[in-house]
Amino acid sequence: MRRTDRLFDLIQILRDGRLHRATEMATRLNVSVRTIWRDMATLMASGLPVEGERGVGYILRAPITLPPMILTGAELDALRLGVRLVAEGPDAGLARAAKGLATKIASVTPAPPDGDGDDLFVFTGQETNRVPAHLPLIRKAIRARERLTITYIDPEGRETHRDIRPLALDMASRIWTLAAWCEARGGFRSFRVDRIAACTPTGEIFNLEPGRSLADYRAHMAEG
Numbered sequence: 001m002r003r004t005d006r007l008f009d010l011i012q013i014l015r016d017g018r019l020h021r022a023t024e025m026a027t028r029l030n031v032s033v034r035t036i037w038r039d040m041a042t043l044m045a046s047g048l049p050v051e052g053e054r055g056v057g058y059i060l061r062a063p064i065t066l067p068p069m070i071l072t073g074a075e076l077d078a079l080r081l082g083v084r085l086v087a088e089g090p091d092a093g094l095a096r097a098a099k100g101l102a103t104k105i106a107s108v109t110p111a112p113p114d115g116d117g118d119d120l121f122v123f124t125g126q127e128t129n130r131v132p133a134h135l136p137l138i139r140k141a142i143r144a145r146e147r148l149t150i151t152y153i154d155p156e157g158r159e160t161h162r163d164i165r166p167l168a169l170d171m172a173s174r175i176w177t178l179a180a181w182c183e184a185r186g187g188f189r190s191f192r193v194d195r196i197a198a199c200t201p202t203g204e205i206f207n208l209e210p211g212r213s214l215a216d217y218r219a220h221m222a223e224g
Contacts, residue, residue: 003039004103006031010039014050014060021057046100079105085171091136132176132193135169137201142166145206147183151198152191159197164189165206167214181212188217 006029013025022036029036040058044050052058071079083105087098141148145165152160164180171177176193210216 004106006035007039007043008104010036010043011048011060014058017060019052019057019059022054025058089135091139093136094139132196134193134196134199135176137199138166138169138178138193141201142168145208147202147204147206148180149200149202150191150196153195153197162189163202164191165212167217169193179214179217181217188220190221 009029010025013020013028022033022040026033026036037054040050040052048060049062050058050060080102083098083102087095087102089095138148140146148164148166150162150164152162154160162185163183164178165183166178166180168179169176170179178191178193178196180189180191181187182189
């Protein structure tokens with residue numbers, strides 16, 4: 001049994017929310033107790049809500065599974081591509097999470113016909129330098145609802161300085177764009193992230209206001 005398969009099976013055992021001893025799980029999976037100890041340490045270190053210790057047992061304190069889904073071949077290819085793009089990006093935290101997600105997906109889905117049977121993705125790193133360096137900072141500001149000051153270079157090469165409310169990131173044809181409310185223009189704007197020359201957090205938190213939310217931006221774009 002591959003280790004990824006064993007870790008998946010351990011999670012399935014713990015899903016009932018009861019306390020399980022290492023000896024019990026070792027018997028069910030036909031491995032040694034020491035192997036279970038190592039595997040449980042791995043699960044706990046990964047951030048899963050598993051509590052317990054040797055000699056006592058282990059318990060899952062919160063549900064962590066998604067509803068069952070049946071993916072088509074095209075959907076699975078899209079998932080592989082999306083996770084690979086994130087894994088090759090500059091955001092170290094998201095890259096680690098994407099690679100961990102790839103391992104979990106690989107444990108429950110067939111490998112691509114032309115791929116390695118034990119690995120869902122091949123990370124080449126060839127596209128990494130094309131990903132804008134400001135993405136982690138922008139993503140953090142979106143989550144915190146923090147205003148940003150950016151220096152933006154327009155298509156004609158002119159430099160402008162904007163105070164914005166970042167709303168959402170999107171990517172199309174490998175080009176990242178930032179949806180935002182521009183304070184100076186008093187309206188919504190879409191910025192290519194690779195044209196943002198500088199990006200500085202202001203420390204100012206903005207509230208969601210009618211007419212300036214992400215839903216309003218999307219409605220505005222649909223009308224345009």
